[in-house]
Amino acid sequence: MAKLTLLPVLFWFVAALAAADDAGRVVFDYQMNCQGCHTPDGAGAGSVPALKGHVGVFLQSQAGREYLVRVPGSATSALSDERLAAVLNWIIYEFAGNSLQLPFTPYTAAEVAPLRKNPLNEVDDYRQHVLRAIAGADARE
Amino acid sequence: MNFFDRVFEQRSRQLAQRSSRRGLLKGLGAMLVGGASIPLLPVARAAGGDGASRPVEEGDPSSCDYWRYCAIDGFLCDCCGGSANTCPPGTEMSPVTWIGTCHNPADGRNYVISYNDCCGKSSCGACLCMRDEGDRPVYRPDKTNDLNWCLGTASVSYHCSTAIVVGVAFND
Numbered sequence A: 001m002a003k004l005t006l007l008p009v010l011f012w013f014v015a016a017l018a019a020a021d022d023a024g025r026v027v028f029d030y031q032m033n034c035q036g037c038h039t040p041d042g043a044g045a046g047s048v049p050a051l052k053g054h055v056g057v058f059l060q061s062q063a064g065r066e067y068l069v070r071v072p073g074s075a076t077s078a079l080s081d082e083r084l085a086a087v088l089n090w091i092i093y094e095f096a097g098n099s100l101q102l103p104f105t106p107y108t109a110a111e112v113a114p115l116r117k118n119p120l121n122e123v124d125d126y127r128q129h130v131l132r133a134i135a136g137a138d139a140r141e
Numbered sequence B: 001m002n003f004f005d006r007v008f009e010q011r012s013r014q015l016a017q018r019s020s021r022r023g024l025l026k027g028l029g030a031m032l033v034g035g036a037s038i039p040l041l042p043v044a045r046a047a048g049g050d051g052a053s054r055p056v057e058e059g060d061p062s063s064c065d066y067w068r069y070c071a072i073d074g075f076l077c078d079c080c081g082g083s084a085n086t087c088p089p090g091t092e093m094s095p096v097t098w099i100g101t102c103h104n105p106a107d108g109r110n111y112v113i114s115y116n117d118c119c120g121k122s123s124c125g126a127c128l129c130m131r132d133e134g135d136r137p138v139y140r141p142d143k144t145n146d147l148n149w150c151l152g153t154a155s156v157s158y159h160c161s162t163a164i165v166v167g168v169a170f171n172d
Helices: A002-038 A057-058 A062-070 A081-095 A109-118 A123-140 B005-019 B022-040 B042-048
Strands: B074-075 B097-103 B107-114 B117-119 B128-130 B159-161 B164-168
Touching: A002 A081, A002 B097, A002 B107, A002 B164, A057 A062, A057 A123, A062 A081, A062 A109, A062 A123, A081 A109, B117 B128, B159 B164
Parallel strands: none
Antiparallel strands: B074 B128, B097 B107, B107 B164, B117 B159
16 A cells, blocks of 8 residues: 555656756756847847747747747757757746737647758848738737 | 534544554654655755755866866956956946856866856956867857857947856756
């Protein structure tokens, strides 16, 4: 009986250990690949756009969702597809705040892989185009 | 006999039959010891606060050999009126930084280091260090220290560099 009651405890322990490990890795990946410019709390600085309270806006359109992967900082980072997807999801959960209006479907490695093969060249133009289209759609509603 | 007396007698007899004399002590003891051992589990430590990510400090922060300076390329703020963590008076710390990892020989762990430059005055000129470990060519702009990292500050003139521990490196 004692052995049986210990089983869920052991399971919880292993699961929690794995979760803590993943959380450590995703924070480390953000620090090493994003934080230098986007700052520790995602607020950005100078010409670096804020993730905090803003990044969720892009998820209102498919082009915007793709923008977050195709932007050079994401697409050409040294991260694997799995780890890039994990960092993007972490950024959304951590920083989007009220800018995330719809339920968020997390990025997966399979979604990220083909998109990042096609990094953006005219980043500023594309970004403006995406945000204008989203603002236009909002105004029409 | 009173109804209540009967009920209580029955209940206490049932309790006495079902529980052992030291059952309560055993349960209470297990809870106390179990509760006290939760913070010792690696889960609690991994999720835990600052204590886990604070390095054991050893060495001289005004020397290029100091462990946190493994990737530095510039003047040490520690020699310029500031410290390894703070800017000298009259300068502004850049929020945009070069980030790398350094091995701390004192505790054998790798830490994430943020080289925040201090800006707004001309070059300090003291304690020039160039260790450049992990430095990449300029075509990897986020991983090169050959840029002026005084970005996001009022002035772009570079004065000196700090080396701030921002986390523990994740080892695969």
